[in-house]
Structures are given as C-alpha cells and as structure tokens.
Amino acid sequence: MTKEVAVIGIGMTKWGELWEKSLRAVAVEAALKCLDDAGVDKVDAITVGSMSSGLFNAQEHLASVVPDYLGQRLVPAIRVESACASGGLAVKTAYMEIASGLSEIVLAVGVEKMTDVDGGEATFALASAADQDNEAFHGITFPGLYAMMANAHMHQYGTTLEQLSQVSVKNHHNGSMNPHAQFPFKVTLEQVMNSTQVADPMRLLHCSPITDGAAAVLLAPVEVARKMNKPYAVITGIGHATDTIALCQRKSLCQLPAVEAASQRALKMAGKTIKDVDFAEVHDCFSIAEIMVMEALGVVEPGQGGPATMNGLTALDGDFPINPSGGLKSKGHPVGATGVAQIVEAVSQLRGEAGQRQIKNARTALTQNMGGSGASSITHILEAR
Amino acid sequence: MTKEVAVIGIGMTKWGELWEKSLRAVAVEAALKCLDDAGVDKVDAITVGSMSSGLFNAQEHLASVVPDYLGQRLVPAIRVESACASGGLAVKTAYMEIASGLSEIVLAVGVEKMTDVDGGEATFALASAADQDNEAFHGITFPGLYAMMANAHMHQYGTTLEQLSQVSVKNHHNGSMNPHAQFPFKVTLEQVMNSTQVADPMRLLHCSPITDGAAAVLLAPVEVARKMNKPYAVITGIGHATDTIALCQRKSLCQLPAVEAASQRALKMAGKTIKDVDFAEVHDCFSIAEIMVMEALGVVEPGQGGPATMNGLTALDGDFPINPSGGLKSKGHPVGATGVAQIVEAVSQLRGEAGQRQIKNARTALTQNMGGSGASSITHILEAR
Numbered sequence: 001m002t003k004e005v006a007v008i009g010i011g012m013t014k015w016g017e018l019w020e021k022s023l024r025a026v027a028v029e030a031a032l033k034c035l036d037d038a039g040v041d042k043v044d045a046i047t048v049g050s051m052s053s054g055l056f057n058a059q060e061h062l063a064s065v066v067p068d069y070l071g072q073r074l075v076p077a078i079r080v081e082s083a084c085a086s087g088g089l090a091v092k093t094a095y096m097e098i099a100s101g102l103s104e105i106v107l108a109v110g111v112e113k114m115t116d117v118d119g120g121e122a123t124f125a126l127a128s129a130a131d132q133d134n135e136a137f138h139g140i141t142f143p144g145l146y147a148m149m150a151n152a153h154m155h156q157y158g159t160t161l162e163q164l165s166q167v168s169v170k171n172h173h174n175g176s177m178n179p180h181a182q183f184p185f186k187v188t189l190e191q192v193m194n195s196t197q198v199a200d201p202m203r204l205l206h207c208s209p210i211t212d213g214a215a216a217v218l219l220a221p222v223e224v225a226r227k228m229n230k231p232y233a234v235i236t237g238i239g240h241a242t243d244t245i246a247l248c249q250r251k252s253l254c255q256l257p258a259v260e261a262a263s264q265r266a267l268k269m270a271g272k273t274i275k276d277v278d279f280a281e282v283h284d285c286f287s288i289a290e291i292m293v294m295e296a297l298g299v300v301e302p303g304q305g306g307p308a309t310m311n312g313l314t315a316l317d318g319d320f321p322i323n324p325s326g327g328l329k330s331k332g333h334p335v336g337a338t339g340v341a342q343i344v345e346a347v348s349q350l351r352g353e354a355g356q357r358q359i360k361n362a363r364t365a366l367t368q369n370m371g372g373s374g375a376s377s378i379t380h381i382l383e384a385r
Numbered sequence: 386m387t388k389e390v391a392v393i394g395i396g397m398t399k400w401g402e403l404w405e406k407s408l409r410a411v412a413v414e415a416a417l418k419c420l421d422d423a424g425v426d427k428v429d430a431i432t433v434g435s436m437s438s439g440l441f442n443a444q445e446h447l448a449s450v451v452p453d454y455l456g457q458r459l460v461p462a463i464r465v466e467s468a469c470a471s472g473g474l475a476v477k478t479a480y481m482e483i484a485s486g487l488s489e490i491v492l493a494v495g496v497e498k499m500t501d502v503d504g505g506e507a508t509f510a511l512a513s514a515a516d517q518d519n520e521a522f523h524g525i526t527f528p529g530l531y532a533m534m535a536n537a538h539m540h541q542y543g544t545t546l547e548q549l550s551q552v553s554v555k556n557h558h559n560g561s562m563n564p565h566a567q568f569p570f571k572v573t574l575e576q577v578m579n580s581t582q583v584a585d586p587m588r589l590l591h592c593s594p595i596t597d598g599a600a601a602v603l604l605a606p607v608e609v610a611r612k613m614n615k616p617y618a619v620i621t622g623i624g625h626a627t628d629t630i631a632l633c634q635r636k637s638l639c640q641l642p643a644v645e646a647a648s649q650r651a652l653k654m655a656g657k658t659i660k661d662v663d664f665a666e667v668h669d670c671f672s673i674a675e676i677m678v679m680e681a682l683g684v685v686e687p688g689q690g691g692p693a694t695m696n697g698l699t700a701l702d703g704d705f706p707i708n709p710s711g712g713l714k715s716k717g718h719p720v721g722a723t724g725v726a727q728i729v730e731a732v733s734q735l736r737g738e739a740g741q742r743q744i745k746n747a748r749t750a751l752t753q754n755m756g757g758s759g760a761s762s763i764t765h766i767l768e769a770r
Contacts, residue, residue: 003485003486022518024518045625051445052439052445054437054439054440054510054513055439055440055443055445057517058440058509058512058513058517058521058522059513059517059518060436060437060440060466060468060513060514061466061467061468061513061514061515061630061756061757061760061761063466063467063468063474063627063756063761064467064468064627064628064629064630064756064757064760064761065516065630067627068627068628068629068630068634068760073627073628073629074626074627074628074642074643074646075626075627076625076626076627076647076763077467077627077761078465078467078474078477078478078625079465079466079467080463080464080465080466080478081445081446081448081463081464081465081466082446082448082449082462082463082464083445083446083448083449089448089463092463093463093465093478093481095485096478096481096482096484096485096487097481098485099481099484099485099486099487100388100480100481100483100484100485101388101484102481102484102623124443125439127443128439128443128444128445128446129445129446130446131450132442132443132444133407133409133444136443137443238487240430240461240463241459241460241461242448242449242452242453242458242459242460242461242462243449243453243458243459244449244453244458245446245449245450245453246453249453257459258459261459262461371446371448371449372446372449375446375449375453376446376448376449376462378461
C-alpha cells in the first residue's frame, strides 16, 4: 500500500512566445505562483520536467538552475525527461519522492523555452523525441509521423477531415476561456479545414504550436494537506508505460498500446474504471492524437473517436469533457511543461475554480501525457476531497 | 521508515572510444550483462541516466529507446539528468520506484556516447552543465572552472601540484587492474606533472577523459533479494543536494557544500558516520575534485586532502581507499554512466569480486557523484549482507 499524496498548490505562467523572459525566469515564475497558491515557502525536494533544454537553450542541469534561482539552495532536485511526457514524469517523480519516504513537500516544475531557436532548429530538437537512427535522421518529423497515423485511421475506420477538425474547434472554444492559453480564440470548422496544409491530411490548425511556458504543482502527504485548511486534490492513481521508439515497429498505426497500458494501470491503482472519470486532459499534440487517445482510454470503442467528437461527447457540456483547458492545441505546448499543466487544470477543475470553463460536479479527473508518436505515456487519476 | 532496497545485479561495458557501437547498443550491452548477473529476464521499471544524449546524439527519449531495444516493451521508464550526476540519480530514482511501492524489480542504466561529435562539440555539450547565461556563454569550460578551484585551494591551503598529481598516479594504479577501464595503465608522478598544460595549474593527466560507455545495476526489495540465493548489497543511505549553478555564486571556491550536505544526509539515513565507511568511489573529474570531495566528506580536515593523498591514506592499501576502480581519471567518464559505475564498483568490492584491486574486509561503501562544478551531488551508502 503506497502513501496517499495530495496536490496542495498549482501555478503556471501565461503561455506563448515569451521572448522577454529567460528559461530560468519562466520556470521560477510558475514555481513561485504555485508556492504562493499553497502558502508554502520552503520545499524538501524539486523535480523538473524538460524535454530538451540542451538543444533549445544549451542548458542542461536544470536540477541545479531551478532550485538556485528559486532560492531553495541545497534541496535535492532532479530533472526528468521522456520527450513530451516529461512534465507528467516530473509529477510522478515528485510523488515517488514522497511515497518512498525520502521527502515530504515536493515541487514539480515543467518548463520549455522553445522560441530561443529558429523553426528549423526547433523541428530538429523535437525530432530527437523520435527514433534518431531510423526516423529523424532520414528526414521525417512529427507532423509527418502523425499524418501517417491519421491516414491509417481514416483508412481503417472512415475517420474524416471534418471530425479531425472538430477536435480543434472544441479545444479552441475551451481555450478561449483560459487566460493562460497561447491562442485563446475560437476557430470555425471551415477555418480549420481550409488552413494551410502541413502534412496531408493535417492542416496547420490540426497541429499544436511551438510555445514557451512553465507550470508547477506542489505535492505533500495527504495528512499534511489536511492540516493546511485549504482545498486540495489527491493523486489516487499513476500509470506509466513505454512502447517502441519507432512508429514503424508497432503492430498498428491506429492504436496506442502505451496509452492503453498506462491508463489501465492508473485506473487499477485508483480502484476505478473509465466510467468513474468525470473529465480528462489528454495529449492532443495533433488532432488525430486526441481521437486515438480517447479510444485507447476506452472512452469510446476503436474508430468511434471521430463520430463521438462530432456528437459533442467530449465538449465542455458533454458526457465526457476532454481538454477543458483548451488542450495543447489552444493552450500551447511547451513540451516539458504540458504534463504538469494538465495536472494544474485537473486540480483547478476539482477545486471548482475553473471559471467560465468549469465542469459541473467534477470529482474525478484523468490526465494523459504522451511522448513521441506514443512511445511513452503517463496517466494520473486525481480526485477531489 | 523506508523500504530496504538491495542491488541484485551489476554490469558494465568496456569503456573507451566505442566508435563501432551506437548509443543504444552500448546501453543495452551493459543492461544485458546486469540482467545476466542477476539471473533476471523481466523487469518492472527502468531508469536511464544520461546527461546530454540530445547534444551528443540528437536522441532524447532514451526512456523509450532503452526498454524498446532491451526487449522490455510497455515497462515504465524514465530518463533522469543532473549533468555528470545523472547516473547517481538513475539509481536514486530506481530506489524510489521500489520504496514508493510502484515497482519491484527496477533496472538503472547509465549511458553516454560522447565521441560521436568532435572535441569542440563535446566541450559545448559539457559546458551546458555549467551556467549557460553567466558562465558557458562567456567562454569558460570545465577545465577552466576546476582550475580556478585548484588555484584557490593551493592559495588557501598550500596544496601543491605534486599532491594533485599523486591523485592521478593513485587512480591510474588502481585502474591498471580494471578490465573495463578506458586507460588501464600506470603513470608516474613525473609524467603527470610534465603532461601538457590544459588550464593552469592543471595538466592533461589531471583531467578525466571523453568516454563512451554504460553501466547498469538491478534493484529489488531486500526480501526479494534474500530469496534469490545470490550475493547482494543493500542501499542503506541516499543523500542528495544541489548548490548554485554558477561557481562564482559560492561563498568559497575551496568548498563543496552540496557534496557535504548530500553525504551527511546519506550517512544519517544509514545511521553511520564517515568513520564507519571502509572505502569510497568519488567524482574525480579533475584531480582537485577528489581532494575537495574527501575534505567535504570529512575523511580529512579542510586543506588536508593533498597531504593525505601523498601519505597513502587513500591508496588501495591505505586506511580509506578512494576510487579502487581507477576513478573517472583512469576508468573514463561517460558522464551519465559514471554514477551507476560507482555503484557497480562498490557492489563488486562488497561481494569480494574485485580481483586484483579487492579491498580487504570491505563491508561498507560510499559513492559520491557530482554535477557541474559541485552544483549537484548524490551519495549512496551500500553495505554487504
């Protein structure tokens, strides 16, 4: 039996092209907002999720930079990475610091500063999340990989461009109510379908953007959280899995076994099924990803993700809202920060503080954060208390 | 009270310039040797320590690559980084996977493939372990940073070039008996003192080399280890700390507060003092580092590291042997692998299997792995059972 761990504070920066702020400044801003939210000024340990601060900023060793500039000298700190799932792993690692008995109050920070390099360099850095020897070196990039998945899904299940586009419409609708979002505006189905083609069938508005930003959560044992007389949520399940690094090694381009395994493990640990979950934040790096993830989670049967999206199942007022925050599409995708920001949104909803985008009676949340073309995935189950 | 965790398997590759092997091949080779050593073929989770596979190999996401090529599909895996302390953190994270109750049999792999780039690119990648904004960008590299520390130590305590050189002589002596070492040969005091100057006062033979290599350890709860009827060691203490990323922000150039704090925490957790420790593997990235670390550990008083080295205290047959493996200087320093290899050597000694370099009656070991100019440090205490 593992120790119960609570999220006692959340914070994030405005996401976007933050040219006037450095990598460390962005990380520290989110961390300070989180500590302010919790009313805590000293932590026992820090975890930092960042995918590629080496390639983006020539700065490894964020495990020293973040505590140093946060005024938390001598604390144990660790940077974790699993491509775009780095943020989710920062939260898992913070959980392990506490559940293992090594630390009590642990801060998890996710950060990425992606606009300090030009577009080609950013594409190169992001491609290092794929198989360098068998994919990236030969020229394929992530829009191309996900386009192959989209084409396969359309071929196998009849998923349509309109259905893919509705994912973006829904997420931009939600994100238009999120003050932290990079692109807080609505888009129409026609705008998405007619946007510039990136990799057939995907248009620009099916793709998440390049973003600077950070997010942070503060964790503590539940017995500590109780004494603080503030709202908190509890992490009741964590599931984590990996798959082949190269997309071509999978049995099917239409399935995400790591997402399925991770989510089943998380639900099992929480003693729940997907039917017990009220809403989810998932990894919509491309519109097809949200459709494939909802199928892998068991929200709908394989092939039904597109029709269900058109029918409003995953809308804010639907039976299973997905990405109330606006998702990666509208909120932005500073890769190492995304997984932490999913937890920030989940806790915000569970605390009933999500403002215009508040989901009614939100008691149980699922977050799903993914690396590469589904080569790693981590799911957290969070519950209101 | 945390769960007791044992090291039930160890493995490492020959270290050197492994141009004929890829990053993933090196990691998998060490992992397979470790699994063979333990007689285990399926693990519950994997941690990977690597400092900068992005800058060295354009390959992030080793958390997917390593389990994939090791034939351990769907296992949870995480890559951790804290510059040259990444390996030590991989072992700590594996410990947390077990002690938190999330996993049972966990493999920690440390790997770095540094010779796929040229010397200038390697220097650039390594400098990302320093403060990019305030150190590396302005042109200083690690030999320069440690040279300043050496000069300060010589000025404050009268440490001599001969004493610095004796560190290298001792470590090459030990490494000459290590079949995995990159430079398994002896050097004389005269050869070290007359080698090419790199950054005054440091000569080439005061510096650890650029290395390709990997190391792996397999961890399990002690109750599982007991049932396997094989020799094992127990991790009884873990201490971890960080300091300012920039050297110029420290109160003294002659002290390593993160090393001191991490080691005190580890000893406290193990219920021991430094006098209870039989030998240590420490982070001699440069000769001055070994001297400053032995002072920070409390093996000798501040300023006495140089004289103690000359007097043979830290020799293989001395009262407190340091770096029986040959240390980073002779064994090599594939940065992300070093911390794991320290544990491999410690366990090898505790099992009485270190051959010609076996320390008599080795029952309690300390390992100390450091990032940057002392900006992070992690210590493990291991005991024979």
